[in-house]
Amino acid sequence: MYGTFVFDVDGTLINTEDALIKSLRRAVEETTGEIIENENLRPLLGIPEVEVLNRLGLQGDERRTVQDKWAAYLEENRFLIDIFPGIQELLEGLNIQGYQVGIVTSKTREAFDHEMKPFGLQQFASYIISAEDTTHHKPSPEPLRAFMEKSGTEASNTIYIGDTQHDSDSAEKAGTAFGLAGWGAVHPENTSPTLRFERPEEILEYVTNAPSS
Numbered sequence: 001m002y003g004t005f006v007f008d009v010d011g012t013l014i015n016t017e018d019a020l021i022k023s024l025r026r027a028v029e030e031t032t033g034e035i036i037e038n039e040n041l042r043p044l045l046g047i048p049e050v051e052v053l054n055r056l057g058l059q060g061d062e063r064r065t066v067q068d069k070w071a072a073y074l075e076e077n078r079f080l081i082d083i084f085p086g087i088q089e090l091l092e093g094l095n096i097q098g099y100q101v102g103i104v105t106s107k108t109r110e111a112f113d114h115e116m117k118p119f120g121l122q123q124f125a126s127y128i129i130s131a132e133d134t135t136h137h138k139p140s141p142e143p144l145r146a147f148m149e150k151s152g153t154e155a156s157n158t159i160y161i162g163d164t165q166h167d168s169d170s171a172e173k174a175g176t177a178f179g180l181a182g183w184g185a186v187h188p189e190n191t192s193p194t195l196r197f198e199r200p201e202e203i204l205e206y207v208t209n210a211p212s213s
Contacts, residue, residue, distance in 0.1 A: 001210045002177060004153045005094055005203070006102040006144065008162035009112065010046050011184035013087050013103075013121060019080040020045060023073035024066075028056065031065045042186050046164045048106045048137050083119045084183055086200035091124035093204045102151060103128045104143045104160065104170075127151045138166040141174035148174070161203070165190040179203070 010016045021041045029035050036056075044052045049070075053063050094101050101124050105112055109130040116122055127150050134142040144160060147153075155175035160167060163184040168191035171178035180193035183200065197203050 001207070002099075002157055002159040004100040004102060004151065004158040005179075006104050006147055006158060006160045006176075007091075007125075008046065008160070008164075008167050008181070009103065009105040009107060009116070011163035011186070012084075012161055012167075012181040014081060014083050014115065014119065015184065016081050016115065017042070017045060017184075017186075019074060019077040022080070023077050024052070024070050026073050027066045027069035030069060031062055032058075045186075046106065046138070046162075046166055048131055049108075051137070078115075081115060083121070084200060088119070088121070090200040090203055091121060094207070095124050097207060099207065100151065100153060101125050102147050104138075104147050105130055106137045106143075106166075107131060139169035139173070141170055144170055144174035144176060148176075159194065161197070163188075168192050 007013055010020070021038050024041055025036055025038065044055060049067070053067060058066055091101055103125045107115070107130055109132055112128070112130050122128065127147055129143050129147045129150070131137060134146050136142045148155060148158060159177040159179050160171040161179040161181055162168065162171070163181040163186070165187065168178050168180070172192065177194035178192065180188055180191050180196045182188060182196055182198040185191065195206065197206070
């Protein structure tokens with residue numbers, strides 16, 4: 001049994017896929033004329049914005065224009081962002097039962113606060129690690145290690161819940177367990193989960209039914 005449950009954001013706590021892809025696809029097409037299919041953009045979700053722009057090969061003025069338009073269109077499409085069903089009840093339940101809850105994300109703190117504020121999920125997390133808190137980001141283990149150092153928890157007592165290969169790799173390198181958020185995972189076959197949860201409620205069922213260590 002784990003005493004600390006750490007969560008990714010996109011694809012785990014909130015569903016941002018439609019808003020992010022729609023906004024990025026429009027920004028790239030308007031700036032460069034290139035039409036990128038949605039399935040080719042999905043693997044870019046959950047990594048830092050600067051890395052997304054790098055992988056798209058954007059440089060100079062085109063890069064800055066895409067970055068600005070992406071932010072503007074994401075604001076327009078914010079209505080598409082929603083919390084996954086059962087997440088609030090999950091985080092509240094873990095708090096009530098005495099488990100430590102944390103968040104580790106590749107988002108900047110500004111973007112995190114802006115997107116999460118409407119849902120009020122920050123209140124459930126004892127510590128939050130965002131992009132500014134580390135030099136390297138997922139799939140590096142540095143963000144999870146920063147969380148553990150800040151919170152005083154041990155890797156053996158920690159499980160990271162996420163939906164991507166980057167999340168899985170980060171947890172493996174940091175020495176924590178990895179729980180797959182099956183409700184948001186696009187390519188679950190690319191992950192190596194310790195535990196797999198198809199619904200947020202299954203995490204509460206797990207902590208309720210797991211034998212005490």
